[in-house]
Amino acid sequence: MIEVIAPGPYATVQDLGRPGYAHLGVPHSGAADAASLRLANRLVGNPEGDAGIELTLGGARLRFTAGAWVAVTGARCPVELVTTGSPDGPAPRIRAVGQCAPFWAAAGAELRVGTPATGLRTYVAVRGGVETPAVMGSRSTDSLSGLGPAPLRAGATLPVGPTAALPPIIVDAAPPPAAPPGTLRVLPGPRDDWFVPGALATLCAQPYRVSQDSNRVGVRLEGALLERARGGELPSEGMVAGALQVPPDGRPIVFLADHPTTGGYPVIAVLASADLAAAAQLRPGDRVRFRVGR
Structure with a gap:
């Protein structure tokens, strides 16, 4: 389970959308930068079409209630992982984690995504995928039609899918994206x-x-x-x-x-x-x- 502590300016659940319903007036929707979502999923061993989180201008804080493999792609932001402390144990530890590479978030860890210097949308994928209810075959939030889950708010929780049948993670890192063309x-x-x-x-x-x-x-x-x-x-x-x-x-x-x-x-x-x-x-x-x- 993922707990949304802070969603940033605008955050939604996105997969690759709802193709095939345009004749019914239903937009395709899905990740605005589909290539970045596909990459994030590949990095954690998910099928490319699994749902992840699309952040607009970063600013999010997410807590993982169980240990999980995570990857962050898209607009480049400062990304930190905060491990929990306890009254009788070590103090919380903050460490920077890179984008375009899988990393392990222990149970209770908090992911903090800063504001990108350039670009707009950043993607967070978790191994197993975000498993909100599907609507017309997609878990995507559609801002035009209102289909799919509501934009994320503080206190929201997102279920994570099973991982037992997934292939092992075999990609250590991917090249960072080139600067967007002018x-x-x-x-x-x-x-x-x-x-x-x-x-x-x-x-x-x-x-x-x-x-x-x-x-x-x-x-x-x-x-x-x-x-x-x-x-x-x-x-x-x-x-x-x-x-x-x-x-x-x-x-x-x-x-x-x-x-x-x-x-x-x-x-x-x-x-x-x-x-x-x-x-x-x-x-x-x-x-x-x-x-x-x-």
Whole structure:
């Protein structure tokens, strides 16, 4: 069992989401930076799709009521493990633990995750996975539809799954992630014809600033406005993660994991799938550029 002492600014349970329900209006959801969750699970010997904890801007304190193997990935933070003391025994011991490597948390130990200097989302995986009840095949919290467990609060407890059938841990460490690229790749369309000639060039000509209004639904951007060539709105059509949708105000939004399944604003471009994880790590105030290419 994991006890949440403090969740930080925003923390949720996430796995790889709910694929296959878009026709019912149910978002895919899942970890915003799926690559980091997959890595954390591999490090502790879990299947990649097991549920873990997604932290936004760190700041969490988690206590393990039983000993467990743990891994922390994603946005790099100071991470400490506090072992419990007792009136008749040694005083509590605080030691730094690294990211991208499995470590043992003894029963009663407290994991403290600080604030990342760069990046936004950090992932905590425990061997056995977080076993909150599944909804439509996923344990993910969906901030748009409300499906899945509520965002974590102080005092919440999270069950951990069994470990007896898991393979042994064979990975000592993984290379730390490279610095997120300052430029994200996009493919034009499918509705670039709704914009004036040169609008895609405008998108790629100068950096955009990430707005404070960004969340797991999408990254809202401030910068050069993208002008439309026609008025009115599209009939609602399917949306995908990475779509750059442009509302009437001309400010693009990059859709993330909790994006709606349909939308009526035109999509000028779509992120290359390999750059979705980098987009998910953008934090308010960051600057990002776009370029056409795979």
